Amino acid sequence: MNEAKILVVDDQAENRYLLEVLLKSRGFEMVPAENGAEALAKLRAEKIDLIISDILMPVMDGYRLCRECKGDETLKDIPFVFMTSSYTDEKDEQFALSLGADRYIRRPLEADALLGIVEEVIREHREGRAASRQVPAKKEEHYLAEYSERVFSQLERKVRELEAEIARRKQAEKEQLEEVTFSNMLVDGLPGVFFLLDLQGRFVRWNKNLEILQGRPPSEISGADAQGFICEQDRHLLVEKVRETFQNGRATVELRILRKTGETRHYVFTSSLFVRDAAKYIAGFGIDITGRKQAEETLRETRDYLENLFNHANAPVIVWNPSYQITMFNHAFEHLTGRKADEVIGKQIDILFPEDRKDEALTLIHQTQKGERWETVEIPILHTSGAVRTALWNSATLYSADGKTVVATMAQGQDITERKQAEEALRNVNRALKTLSACNHTLAHSNSEEQLLKTMCHAIVEKGGYLLAWVGYAQQDEAKSLQPVAQYAVRPGYLDETVISWGEGPAGYGPTGTAVRDGRKQIAQHIETDPRMAQWRDKALSYGYQSSIALPLRENGGILGALTIYAAEPDAFDTEEVVLLEELAGDLAYGIQSLRTRIERDQAAEANRQYLGQISTNLTETIQAIAATVEMRDPYTAGHEKRVAELSVSIGQELGMAKEQLDGLRIAGTVHDVGKIRIPAEILSKPLSLNVLEYGLIKLHPEAGYDILKGINFPWPIADIVRQHHERLDGSGYPRGLKGSEILLEAQILAVADVVESIVSHRPYRPALGLEAAFGELTDKRGKLYNADAVDACIRLFKEKGFVFP
Numbered sequence: 001m002n003e004a005k006i007l008v009v010d011d012q013a014e015n016r017y018l019l020e021v022l023l024k025s026r027g028f029e030m031v032p033a034e035n036g037a038e039a040l041a042k043l044r045a046e047k048i049d050l051i052i053s054d055i056l057m058p059v060m061d062g063y064r065l066c067r068e069c070k071g072d073e074t075l076k077d078i079p080f081v082f083m084t085s086s087y088t089d090e091k092d093e094q095f096a097l098s099l100g101a102d103r104y105i106r107r108p109l110e111a112d113a114l115l116g117i118v119e120e121v122i123r124e125h126r127e128g129r130a131a132s133r134q135v136p137a138k139k140e141e142h143y144l145a146e147y148s149e150r151v152f153s154q155l156e157r158k159v160r161e162l163e164a165e166i167a168r169r170k171q172a173e174k175e176q177l178e179e180v181t182f183s184n185m186l187v188d189g190l191p192g193v194f195f196l197l198d199l200q201g202r203f204v205r206w207n208k209n210l211e212i213l214q215g216r217p218p219s220e221i222s223g224a225d226a227q228g229f230i231c232e233q234d235r236h237l238l239v240e241k242v243r244e245t246f247q248n249g250r251a252t253v254e255l256r257i258l259r260k261t262g263e264t265r266h267y268v269f270t271s272s273l274f275v276r277d278a279a280k281y282i283a284g285f286g287i288d289i290t291g292r293k294q295a296e297e298t299l300r301e302t303r304d305y306l307e308n309l310f311n312h313a314n315a316p317v318i319v320w321n322p323s324y325q326i327t328m329f330n331h332a333f334e335h336l337t338g339r340k341a342d343e344v345i346g347k348q349i350d351i352l353f354p355e356d357r358k359d360e361a362l363t364l365i366h367q368t369q370k371g372e373r374w375e376t377v378e379i380p381i382l383h384t385s386g387a388v389r390t391a392l393w394n395s396a397t398l399y400s401a402d403g404k405t406v407v408a409t410m411a412q413g414q415d416i417t418e419r420k421q422a423e424e425a426l427r428n429v430n431r432a433l434k435t436l437s438a439c440n441h442t443l444a445h446s447n448s449e450e451q452l453l454k455t456m457c458h459a460i461v462e463k464g465g466y467l468l469a470w471v472g473y474a475q476q477d478e479a480k481s482l483q484p485v486a487q488y489a490v491r492p493g494y495l496d497e498t499v500i501s502w503g504e505g506p507a508g509y510g511p512t513g514t515a516v517r518d519g520r521k522q523i524a525q526h527i528e529t530d531p532r533m534a535q536w537r538d539k540a541l542s543y544g545y546q547s548s549i550a551l552p553l554r555e556n557g558g559i560l561g562a563l564t565i566y567a568a569e570p571d572a573f574d575t576e577e578v579v580l581l582e583e584l585a586g587d588l589a590y591g592i593q594s595l596r597t598r599i600e601r602d603q604a605a606e607a608n609r610q611y612l613g614q615i616s617t618n619l620t621e622t623i624q625a626i627a628a629t630v631e632m633r634d635p636y637t638a639g640h641e642k643r644v645a646e647l648s649v650s651i652g653q654e655l656g657m658a659k660e661q662l663d664g665l666r667i668a669g670t671v672h673d674v675g676k677i678r679i680p681a682e683i684l685s686k687p688l689s690l691n692v693l694e695y696g697l698i699k700l701h702p703e704a705g706y707d708i709l710k711g712i713n714f715p716w717p718i719a720d721i722v723r724q725h726h727e728r729l730d731g732s733g734y735p736r737g738l739k740g741s742e743i744l745l746e747a748q749i750l751a752v753a754d755v756v757e758s759i760v761s762h763r764p765y766r767p768a769l770g771l772e773a774a775f776g777e778l779t780d781k782r783g784k785l786y787n788a789d790a791v792d793a794c795i796r797l798f799k800e801k802g803f804v805f806p
Contacts, residue, residue: 004122005029005046009039009053009065019052022111023118036060040068043075050122055084055096063099063147064191070100079125081105081117087150095150148270148285192287193267199280201226201242213288215260231256231264241271245282249273254289266293316391316413322369322406324349324362336391336415338384354382368395368409378416389417419680449595453486456588461488466565467545468494471553471588473561474502474516482512482561494543494566498536506535512564515550519559521582522550525571540566547572551585555593563588640757643805645669647753647794648746650803654793655749664716665746671718672725672750675705687764702726703735717744725750728785748787752778752794755786757805771798 006028008019020030031048033039037060039053051069055062062082069075082096085107093104102121105114193213196205202223211218214229227235234255244251250272257265269286310317310328316336319328326349329341337344337352344351353361357380364377374395381389391413398408446452453471460469470487474480480503484495501507502516510532511522524530525547527540533548540548545566553560563585567573573581648669652662679701683694690698706723724747727733729740733751759774775795782791797803 003027003029004049005031006050006052006118007031007033007039007042007048009033009036009051009057009062011035011054011057015054022115026115026119028118036062036065036068039065043069043078048078049125050118051078051080052083052118053080055082055087055092060191063096063150066096066099066101076100079121081121083107083109083114092150095146098146148272148283190285192285194286195226195284196274197226197242197282197284199246201238204281213257213259213265229258231258241269242282245271245273246280255286257286266290313412316415317410318349318413319408319410320349320365321408324365327408328410333413336381336383336389336413352381354380354388357388365409368397368411369406371397371406373397374411379413381413389415390420391415391417419678446591446595449592450486452588452591452595454488456591457486457488460565460584461490464565467491467543467568468566469563470495471561471563472500472512472516474559479503479505480508482516485561489543491543494539494545498539510536511548511550512562515552515562515564516559519552519554521552521578521585523573523578524548525573528570544568546570549573549578549581551582553585553589553592555589560589560592640761641670641673643757643761644672644750644753646806647757647797647803648750650797651749651753651790651793652746654797655789661716661746664714664718664721665749667714667716668718668721668725668746669750669753671709672705672722672754673701674708674722675701675703677708678704689765699726699734717746720744721746721750723747725754727751729787730784732785745787749790752786752790756794760805 006023008016008023008030010016010019011034016032020032023030031042031046033042035057036053039051040060042048043051051065053062053065060068062084066080066082069078069080079102080100081103082101083105084092087093087096088106096104102125103117105117190207190209193210194207195203195210198204202225203221204223206221211221214221227238230238237253237255241251241253250270252268252270254266254268257267259265266289267286268289269284271282271284274281274283311330313330313332316333317328317330318326318333320326326344326347329339329344334340349365350358350362361379364374364379368374374393376392376394379391379393381391383389393411393413395409395411397406398410399405400407446455457469457471460466468487468489470484470489472482472484475483480501482500482502487495499507500510500512502513504517507513508517511524514520514532515522522532524533527533527537527546527548530537533540543566546568547570548564548566550562550564552562565581645666646669649662649666652665657665676698679697683690683697686694702723702725706719709719709722712718721744723735724738724743727736727738727743727747728751729743729748731737731739755777756771756774759769759777760771762768775798778786778791778794782788
């Protein structure tokens with residue numbers, strides 16, 4: 001224990017000397033300090049094991065020193081012992097202990113008793129048995145009020161002692177002077193400004209800190225009205241608080257102090273009523289809080305900025321608490337839902353979801369309470385109009401200071417409703433296109449009508465993703481029945497014992513019978529509610545059928561029967577899909593007729609060639625329809641794909657490519673940007689340069705185009721050409737960074753044509769740059785990025801052969 005280093009803080013040299021002698025007699029090392037400020041400096045410079053401090057000292061007293069130590073993470077665990085002969089009241093001890101002190105010693109005390117306390121405190125601290133004294137989290141004004149009360153109490157006691165001493169010892173002027181000096185030291189040693197005001201609010205006593213604050217000599221302060229030192233806007237507060245002090249004995253107020261220089265400082269004042277010789281005064285004590293006020297203003301400005309950023313963010317953002325109550329809701333979210341923030345703040349978050357998806361959404365939300373984060377989670381949102389919007393969400397969980405307790409969850413979304421609708425439409429078209437492609441293959445390779453019909457139904461279900469396809473022939477019997485001649489289903493059995501007619505009776509009022517009878521397609525988008533399906537509804541729903549289409553099969557001007565297709569979702573048949581399916585029905589009817597007339601081989605062969613030509617035309621028109629769908633979403637590039645296709649074919653001809661290759665090159669050029677269907681329209685038509693994130697989305701379109709086209713059985717590598725049209729010879733292209741011969745020749749030609757058309761055409765973010773700019777780009781990077789032969793052929797076409805874009 002004799003290795004402990006003890007800091008002794010006392011402004012009296014004799015007190016420090018006596019303690020040094022006493023402590024060294026027990027082997028302790030003593031470090032002296034005259035006041036709290038000096039003590040703090042030594043505490044931060046060397047390791048101290050115990051602090052013994054007087055209370056009443058200049059510059060910084062013991063109370064302030066203790067509060068500073070206990071508020072400092074590096075000093076708070078050092079044991080602190082008060083030793084005083086001045087502050088002997090019980091309340092003084094309570095206040096000292098409330099600051100975190102370990103012991104409170106009143107002088108005089110026997111040497112052995114003092115040393116025993118010192119050794120006990122050090123032993124308890126080293127053995128970890130010392131009681132943990134946490135400094136209460138008091139507001140500064142509360143601490144100042146208690147501090148002022150102790151100081152003022154001590155001041156009053158000293159003043160009373162002084163008066164008693166004067167009364168008892170008229171002759172002890174020297175001691176009286178010492179008491180006055182002590183009182184002045186006490187006042188001047190306070191950490192803030194101190195003053196006494198008379199009943200008229202004039203200064204009668206003050207400390208040097210007030211002179212420093214004001215920048216005024218004592219002659220300008222003595223007898224001055226305190227209102228003259230306060231900003232004009234706050235003077236009414238001073239008057240009110242002076243009145244409150246005289247009435248209640250105490251008051252606290254924040255005021256702006258006006259310095260002689262014109263500078264303004266913020267202070268918090270605590271005042272007490274002070275009575276001396278029957279005269280009443282106001283004793284005031286103030287602390288500079290300018291730094292705190294500036295920090296509060298900075299915090300307010302930051303909060304306002306963040307609120308504006310939150311409310312005006314382009315993406316919808318929402319915040320909810322652990323009780324799933326909505327606490328914040330920005331303007332973009334208002335647009336997404338059709339609800340104003342004040343309509344939903346405080347409400348349960350489940351009001352935002354459609355009823356049939358509510359459980360699914362709440363399950364995802366509950367996961368965030370466990371700390372899980374969403375990354376592009378798809379959750380539907382119910383608009384006040386009744387429409388359901390689809391959004392992708394990312395979330396972040398906000399924790400309290402302990403890092404464990406969830407206090408809120410914030411989610412940011414992206415409305416992808418239009419994209420989902422476009423994808424659904426594209427899926428439907430793609431489904432029909434795959435079906436058409438598979439059925440065309442069937443038509444071309446079937447040797448009998450039975451094989452044709454069965455294989456056709458099988459292809460419609462397996463390739464197209466429908467639930468049931470069947471062909472019924474119209475019978476000329478009395479019941480005008482429809483006889484199923486071929487069918488294929490995911491779940492067989494629906495047509496068993498099902499009576500369907502094309503006559504006028506109840507069995508003929510369904511979509512299939514009506515299609516045969518009237519010779520027009522019949523679509524039931526909602527089997528559950530369509531009155532035409534009443535007779536077959538329950539059975540159809542039990543098989544999972546939600547919508548259907550019946551297409552008449554025509555033969556020699558009459559109706560042979562019908563092709564009927566069932567889907568698992570309502571509204572499954574949009575306009576583009578219906579067009580393709582009608583074409584399929586026409587092709588099927590044509591195939592049936594072709595097979596029936598195959599007796600005349602030569603005629604059948606010619607008909608087959610015409611049919612295949614029609615299929616090729618239809619395929620081309622379908623491809624053009626897909627390209628048109630893409631261009632509808634980006635009006636600024638309308639016609640781009642067609643022009644690129646024309647230039648690509650011309651370059652291919654210049655290079656001597658075969659007709660079959662040129663046909664594939666034309667189709668690839670026509671759909672090379674089909675992947676942009678997955679890019680938000682607002683990015684495609686943005687009138688400014690794209691940011692990194694937006695450009696990253698644009699760069700996904702070749703891969704997206706590949707995904708769309710790879711399942712279609714083209715006679716050319718269309719999907720691969722589309723995927724590679726942004727690759728470059730040196731490997732700097734995307735999406736796969738291919739080099740040289742790894743890139744298909746058709747893709748290399750398409751890259752040259754795409755660059756030229758883009759440069760010479762207007763874009764929303766720039767005007768057209770002209771052919772010379774295009775030629776400059778090609779010439780500069782000929783053989784580096786672009787195929788040299790394709791570049792030369794392209795420039796020849798424009799300069800020597802008069803090529804112009806259609």
